[in-house]
Amino acid sequence: xxxxxxxxxxxxxxxxxxxxxxxxxxxxxxxxxxxxxxxxxxxxxxxxxxxxxxxxxxxxxxxxxxxxxxxxxxxxxxxxxxxxxxxxxxxxxxxxxxxxxxxxxxxxxxxxxxxxxxxxxxxxxxxxxxxxxxxxxxxxxxxxxxxxxxxxxxxxxxxxxxxxxxxxxxxxxxxxxxxxxxxxxxxxxxxxxxxxxxxxxxxxxxxxxxxxxxxxxxxxxxxxxxxxxxxxxxxxxxxxxxxxxxxxxxxxxxxxxxxxxxxxxxxxxxxxxxxx
Amino acid sequence: xxxxxxxxxxxxxxxxxxxxxxxxxxxxxxxxxxxxxxxxxxxxxxxxxxxxxxxxxxxxxxxxxxxxxxxxxxxxxxxxxxxxxxxxxxxxxxxxxxxxxxxxxxxxxxxxxxxxxxxxxxxxxxxxxxxxxxxxxxxxxxxxxxxxxxxxxxxxxxxxxxxxxxxxxxxxxxxxxxxxxxxxxxxxxxxxxxxxxxxxxxxxxxxxxxxxxxxxxxxxxxxxxxxxxxxxxxxxxxxxxxxxxxxxxxxxxxxxxxxxxxxxxxxxxxxxxxxxxxxxxxxxxxxxxxxxxxxxxxxxxxxxxxxxxxxxxxxxxxxx
Numbered sequence: 001x002x003x004x005x006x007x008x009x010x011x012x013x014x015x016x017x018x019x020x021x022x023x024x025x026x027x028x029x030x031x032x033x034x035x036x037x038x039x040x041x042x043x044x045x046x047x048x049x050x051x052x053x054x055x056x057x058x059x060x061x062x063x064x065x066x067x068x069x070x071x072x073x074x075x076x077x078x079x080x081x082x083x084x085x086x087x088x089x090x091x092x093x094x095x096x097x098x099x100x101x102x103x104x105x106x107x108x109x110x111x112x113x114x115x116x117x118x119x120x121x122x123x124x125x126x127x128x129x130x131x132x133x134x135x136x137x138x139x140x141x142x143x144x145x146x147x148x149x150x151x152x153x154x155x156x157x158x159x160x161x162x163x164x165x166x167x168x169x170x171x172x173x174x175x176x177x178x179x180x181x182x183x184x185x186x187x188x189x190x191x192x193x194x195x196x197x198x199x200x201x202x203x204x205x206x207x208x209x210x211x212x213x214x215x216x217x218x219x220x221x222x223x224x225x226x227x228x229x230x231x232x233x234x235x236x237x238x239x240x241x242x243x244x245x246x247x248x249x250x251x252x253x254x255x256x257x258x259x260x261x262x263x264x265x266x267x268x269x270x271x272x273x274x275x276x
Numbered sequence: 277x278x279x280x281x282x283x284x285x286x287x288x289x290x291x292x293x294x295x296x297x298x299x300x301x302x303x304x305x306x307x308x309x310x311x312x313x314x315x316x317x318x319x320x321x322x323x324x325x326x327x328x329x330x331x332x333x334x335x336x337x338x339x340x341x342x343x344x345x346x347x348x349x350x351x352x353x354x355x356x357x358x359x360x361x362x363x364x365x366x367x368x369x370x371x372x373x374x375x376x377x378x379x380x381x382x383x384x385x386x387x388x389x390x391x392x393x394x395x396x397x398x399x400x401x402x403x404x405x406x407x408x409x410x411x412x413x414x415x416x417x418x419x420x421x422x423x424x425x426x427x428x429x430x431x432x433x434x435x436x437x438x439x440x441x442x443x444x445x446x447x448x449x450x451x452x453x454x455x456x457x458x459x460x461x462x463x464x465x466x467x468x469x470x471x472x473x474x475x476x477x478x479x480x481x482x483x484x485x486x487x488x489x490x491x492x493x494x495x496x497x498x499x500x501x502x503x504x505x506x507x508x509x510x511x512x513x514x515x516x517x518x519x520x521x522x523x524x525x526x527x528x529x530x531x532x533x534x535x536x537x538x539x540x541x542x543x544x545x546x547x548x549x550x551x552x553x554x555x556x557x558x559x560x561x562x563x564x565x566x567x568x569x570x571x572x573x574x575x576x577x578x579x580x581x582x583x584x585x586x587x588x589x590x591x592x593x594x595x596x
Contacts, residue, residue: 178325179358181345183420184375193371197362 031250039244049251058235058252065231068146068221069214072153076161076210077203079154084165084202085195088172098166101159109156113223116152117143120224144226152220157213161206168202169195204267212260232256277322277350277428277460282331284317284484291317293484294331299428299462304454306463306471308507309481315464318481319430322462323352335427346375351421352430356437357413359405365416366392366401372424391423395453411442418453428460435470447474468508472496480504498592505591512564514538516593523589524566526554526581537584540564545573556583 031049033041052058087097104112119125122139130136142148172195180190218233225231232252239249277299284292292314299305307315320326322333324345333340340348351372359368366388373384392398395415400408405416414434421429435443435450451474454461465471471478472492479489480503488495488504499505499518511518517536531537540556543563552573554566566583 173356173358175354175356175358176360178323178345179352179354179360180371181325182323182350182352183372183424184346185371186346189375194360198360 027250030246031254033247035245035247041246049247053252053255061230061235062232065215068149069211072150072214073207073211075154076158080158080161080165084162084169087166088169101162113152113220120148148224149221152224153214157210160209164205165202168199172198278334280332283329284321285329290484295486299460301460302458303476304461304474306465306475306478307481308465308471308478313481314484315481319432319464323350323430324348349426350428350430351424351426353417353421353434355432357417359417361405364402364404369420369423387423391419395419410438411446422457428462431463433465480507502594510565518591519585521565521567523585524583526566526583528581531584537582540581540583542581
């Protein structure tokens with residue numbers, strides 16, 4: 001039995017080590033080195049990269065990223081909850097609806113984001129349709145702003161909110177809803193007092209699954225936000241490409257990771273307290 | 277409460293097929309039948325979770341047609357209690373009162389305290405449903421409904437989730453509670469012992485119809501259909517007459533003067549603690565069960581025996 005366990009766990013452990021632990025070690029090492037003239041890293045060891053992150057310029061970027069990620073997560077929750085509830089209460093078409101939620105994953109995220117550019121740009125589908133209907137004279141500024149970034153993030157991560165919410169709502173005993181109505185609660189009160197509080201774990205899981213990738217997103221802000229809407233992900237990306245400052249990029253990404261880890265631990269910790 | 281030709285059809289079958297019943301105020305009425313007989317659908321129709329295909333439900337002489345569950349003054353105790361897991365016992369009980377919005381918060385607190393005392397749940401107010409025992413959950417669910425003083429309390433197999441020993445104890449508590457509060461109880465069950473012991477009156481349901489309604493004694497002793505007779509206990513059908521196992525007597529030598537006397541062969545016996553069920557085969561091949569007190573049964577009572585009974589113990593003839 002013991003030997004069997006080792007046999008089966010060893011490959012996974014090796015893969016984790018090779019693909020996770022070693023790269024992480026490299027990033028940590030890079031973040032503590034100095035910048036090479038043409039990219040890469042050189043000696044000496046230094047902590048400067050970390051202290052530079054607290055420059056007000058970068059603080060603004062972090063703040064903006066938090067804000068955009070929070071708004072996107074909230075929108076995903078507001079949009080995702082009715083969808084999840086509808087699927088959970090659908091009797092026969094449940095499998096079909098769930099597949100529809102996951103359908104976008106069949107195409108690359110990059111292509112789907114380009115599709116949004118095609119829709120939103122000045123000569124895009126939305127603007128030209130509105131113009132041909134004579135509803136507007138000049139194209140609306142739909143692309144290259146925070147709104148477009150949030151739209152892209154909500155679009156991209158909505159399934160990650162819907163699926164955990166669905167899993168929670170589907171387990172909700174329908175007798176509880178009957179009971180609430182039986183005791184005099186209108187459908188709205190039932191939703192608010194019973195269904196929503198009992199789907200908290202799904203909301204937390206979905207919230208984390210959306211918030212974390214939104215916070216680190218770089219593709220969506222890069223393509224839909226234009227140059228104006230820089231988020232932490234873009235900052236990291238830029239350090240490895242145009243700015244050629246690998247140590248600083250490593251430090252920023254590690255701090256982002258630490259912040260997310262703290263957030264997750266804190267939320268999970270609080271959840272365990274409420275369960276006790 | 278009154279049901280008039282209440283009917284519920286689903287696309288595939290008739291769940292409830294023209295039920296008419298009148299419940300008297302303050303009575304303990306049971307609906308009993310096998311699973312799928314339509315008793316739970318009947319309850320859901322009364323509660324308002326389902327809409328009848330035809331027929332009427334009257335509460336205090338007024339039709340409740342078109343009224344939503346939250347507008348009807350009936351309350352349900354669910355099979356698995358359906359207590360809200362995120363609310364402590366006291367908030368569960370207060371839930372209905374808060375929804376009606378007629379009482380001040382101090383009046384609600386008073387009512388909650390009183391009803392929790394009534395069901396002996398003092399000191400458990402702040403516990404969550406998963407922190408109390410099964411019997412306590414059942415009482416909390418009762419309290420949650422009773423506090424609303426409904427015209428009719430609907431109970432959907434509320435004892436089936438309890439273990440057998442607890443079930444008997446809770447059964448007698450339920451009966452005395454009903455007497456004290458004087459609320460009409462409509463009790464749904466598939467357990468004949470529960471129905472017989474609790475009810476003032478009861479109705480046996482089968483295939484969406486009422487086979488017979490009446491007092492437990494009436495239905496047990498004078499069943500109008502074979503189904504009603506067999507659902508409430510075992511029946512031997514011998515020579516066209518129905519006789520309950522507890523009325524059948526056995527001995528090696530038949531009685532001198534009994535008109536109903538047959539010779540039989542013992543094929544087996546089941547020890548049940550307080551009594552023994554003896555299985556026999558008659559000369560014509562029919563089988564028969566006798567329930568005899570444990571001390572009167574001797575293991576050697578095997579082979580050829582005589583069975584007999586008093587004519588007055590026979591079930592009245594059933595017209596089919």
